[in-house]
Structures are given as C-alpha cells and as structure tokens.
Amino acid sequence: MRTAIIARKTNETEISVSINLDGTGNHAMQTGIGFFDHMLDQLARHSLIDMEVRCKGDLHIDFHHSVEDVGIALGQALKQALGDKKGINRYASSDLPMDGTLTRAALDVSGRAFLVFKAEFSQNKIGDIDTELLREFFQAFAVNAGITLHIENFYFDNNHHLAESMFKAVARALRVAVEIDPRMRDAVPSTKGTL
DSSP states (O other): OOEEEEEEEOSSEEEEEEEETTSOOOEEEEOSOHHHHHHHHHHHHHHTOEEEEEEEEOTTTOSHHHHHHHHHHHHHHHHHHHTTOTTBOOEEEEEEEETTEEEEEEEEOOSOOEEEEEOOOSSSEETTEETHHHHHHHHHHHHHHTOEEEEEEEEOSOHHHHHHHHHHHHHHHHHHHHSBOGGGTTSOSSTTSOO
8 A cells, every 4th residue: 555644743833644645536634724725635636646634834924834844744745655666657747727727747756856847926925825835835845755846837817727737737747657557567667776
C-alpha cells in the first residue's frame, strides 16, 4: 500500500497529512483558509490521491506559514508514499483548460527538486489569500517531494480560474506520473537504477 502519514509541528503551525496514492480522490481539508482548502480539494480529486490535511496555523499573522508548511508536509508525504519509486510512470504533463484559461503542468518524479513557475496574477488576492502564496506552496511541495515541477500559464480570464487551473493541471500530471506502469512494475524508471 502506497500510503503516508506526516505530522509536523512548529511554533507557527501544527499539521497532519495523510495520503493514499492508490485512492479515488477522497479528501478532507481543514486549513482555516477557505480558498486554499478549495485548491487542495482540486489537487486530491483530480489526482485520485486520497488526501487529508489538517492545519492549525498562526493565521492572525498571515497565511504564509500555513500555506508553505502544508506544501512541505504534502511533499514529504508524497515522497514517503512513493518509496523506491519502482514501477511508476515517472513523467507526465497536463494542459488544463478552464473556460478562458489555459495552464500546463509538467513533472518528473526524479528525486531532484526544482520548480519553474511562469504565471502572473493580475491581482494580489483571491478571497483572503495572497496570490503570491500559491507559488510558495508549489515550491515547498516540489522541494520536499523531490520532484521537478514546471507550471506555465498561457492566458487567463480571471484569477480564480488561473489558480484553479494550476492545481488541476498539477493534479492530472501527478495522477499519471505516480501510477504504476504494468509493463515495468518491478523496475525503477531510470537507466541509473535508482531515483
């Protein structure tokens, strides 16, 4: 079973995350940040990764610590659940249209952490969340999962759709990348023999 449970406690946040890579997208999010919960719901639902996230953070200061630390914990959970990465597809990409918005996510479950983020919001907030925090989430997630992640928006009609298309595109790519290839079930997808 490719599952993981991560507990993370600092002076700024207290987080618990559980994931099942072979799930159906069941999810329960509780971060205290409504829009962020909505984005995490999309990540779980469209990746088919069962995901539960609980975060108590210092929201009276701002949302930065909670958003970044959830990215850290989710990344750690993904890395742990993948284990030795035997049999996974490894690479995947998704072009995600959402009304007048188009965003691409491409990723490599490589063990090498890297983020390329090419998207510029036209406003500073969506609801109560600072739009700049969405990049912080993906940076923390990619680094702690040990994945190479590229996110690029080509055009958008509103900021909500831009954010949502990012999470859905990453989810769809993640779904394919972590799935087991039945032809390579017992092999690590690398000429090196390890990832």
